Amino acid sequence: MGDKHVVRFEPVDLEMEVDEDETVLNAAFRQGIALMHGCKEGQCAACKSFLLDGDVQMDRYSTFALAEYESDEGYILLCKSHAYSDLTVELMNYDEEELRNAVPLQHLRTRVAAIEPVTRDIVSLRLDLVEPDKFTFKPGQYADIAIPGHDAHRSFSMATLPGDPLEFLIKKYPGGHFSGLLDGGLEVGDELELDGPYGTFTLKKASDRPILCIGGGAGLAPILSLLRHVVADGIDRPVRFYYGARTHEDLFYLDQIEELGAELPDFKFVGVLSESWPDDWEHTGFVTEVVQRLEPGLAGADAYLCGPPPMVDAAIDLLETAGVPREHIHYDKFTTSVAE
Incomplete structure (x- = not known):
C-alpha cells in the first residue's frame, strides 16, 4: 500500500481517502461514493474532471477521452488518476441523487446456466449465483466479468432486475476477449467470477419527466432492466423507446418489450432499420x-x-441541440476489446 491522501470534491462538499496505489475512481467505489463513470478504462471521458489543487499522475489513457491540450489545462480522468498529495477536484459531471447513494461493490462466483444466440451476433448469457446467493444492484447498472485464465475482464449490463436470474446480452466480435468464448469456449456449468455493480445509468426517482430511451445492439440490456424497474415500481411516467438495428433479423426480444409496454399507461416502442427492411x-x-x-x-x-x-x-448531439440539459442525459457507451 502507498501513502494515503484526502480528495475533496467540489462543488458537492464531499471528501474521501485515497491510497497512492489505487485510482481516485476505485477509491470512490471502495467507499460507496458514486462518481460519474463509464468504461473505467480511460476511453469514454465520463469521469473527466478538473484538478483545482494537488499532484496527480495518470496511467495510460486514450486521447479521444482526454485531449493533450485538456490535460495541459488541468483536466484529469478519475479512472486513471493516482493522488500523490491531498487533492481538490471539481466534478464536471455528477448526480447529487446518486453521489452518496452507491450500492457497495460485491465479488460474486457464478455458474453458467445458459448460452443462447438471440441474433446473428448477440448472445444471451444467463448465470446462476454460487456465492453469495444475492447480488444487489440498481437496474441499468453493469458488472465486470473476469475472463477465465486471464487477468482481464469485460463489462456487461444486467438485463434483469435484482433478485431475478442474471442475464447479460453480449455482442460477439471477431477476436473478442470475452465474446469469443461464447462459441464453444464456455459451457453450461462453467464458473465465472464477476465484480459490481458499476454505472450511473439508473432511473432518477426524483424526476417526473418523460423517459426517452435510445438503444442499439446489446444496449438493449440495461434499457430492459430499466423498463422492468418502471413496471415493477408502478412508475407512470410516459416512456418512449427507440431501438436502432441494421435489419429486421437484428431486432430481438420484441415480445418482452411488448409485454412490458402493455403494463405501462403511456408507452411507445419504435424499431428503426438502417440497412435493409421489409417493404412495409x-x-x-x-x-x-x-x-x-x-x-x-x-x-x-x-x-x-x-x-x-x-x-x-449522435444521440447526445441531437439531445443537446434540442435543449436537453446534460444532467438529464444518461448513457453507456459499449467499447470493444479484441485479442492480440
Whole structure:
C-alpha cells in the first residue's frame, strides 16, 4: 500500500481517502461514493474532471477521452488518476441523487446456466449465483466479468432486475476477449467470477419527466432492466423507446418489450432499420434521425442512451441541440476489446 491522501470534491462538499496505489475512481467505489463513470478504462471521458489543487499522475489513457491540450489545462480522468498529495477536484459531471447513494461493490462466483444466440451476433448469457446467493444492484447498472485464465475482464449490463436470474446480452466480435468464448469456449456449468455493480445509468426517482430511451445492439440490456424497474415500481411516467438495428433479423426480444409496454399507461416502442427492411417497414435510417422527426418535445425528457459509441455520440448531439440539459442525459457507451 502507498501513502494515503484526502480528495475533496467540489462543488458537492464531499471528501474521501485515497491510497497512492489505487485510482481516485476505485477509491470512490471502495467507499460507496458514486462518481460519474463509464468504461473505467480511460476511453469514454465520463469521469473527466478538473484538478483545482494537488499532484496527480495518470496511467495510460486514450486521447479521444482526454485531449493533450485538456490535460495541459488541468483536466484529469478519475479512472486513471493516482493522488500523490491531498487533492481538490471539481466534478464536471455528477448526480447529487446518486453521489452518496452507491450500492457497495460485491465479488460474486457464478455458474453458467445458459448460452443462447438471440441474433446473428448477440448472445444471451444467463448465470446462476454460487456465492453469495444475492447480488444487489440498481437496474441499468453493469458488472465486470473476469475472463477465465486471464487477468482481464469485460463489462456487461444486467438485463434483469435484482433478485431475478442474471442475464447479460453480449455482442460477439471477431477476436473478442470475452465474446469469443461464447462459441464453444464456455459451457453450461462453467464458473465465472464477476465484480459490481458499476454505472450511473439508473432511473432518477426524483424526476417526473418523460423517459426517452435510445438503444442499439446489446444496449438493449440495461434499457430492459430499466423498463422492468418502471413496471415493477408502478412508475407512470410516459416512456418512449427507440431501438436502432441494421435489419429486421437484428431486432430481438420484441415480445418482452411488448409485454412490458402493455403494463405501462403511456408507452411507445419504435424499431428503426438502417440497412435493409421489409417493404412495409415504417421507420428507416439512423435511429437519431427518426427520434428527431417524431419527438418534438425532447427538451423536457430524461434520456437514457446505450449502444455503440457512434450512436450514443449522435444521440447526445441531437439531445443537446434540442435543449436537453446534460444532467438529464444518461448513457453507456459499449467499447470493444479484441485479442492480440
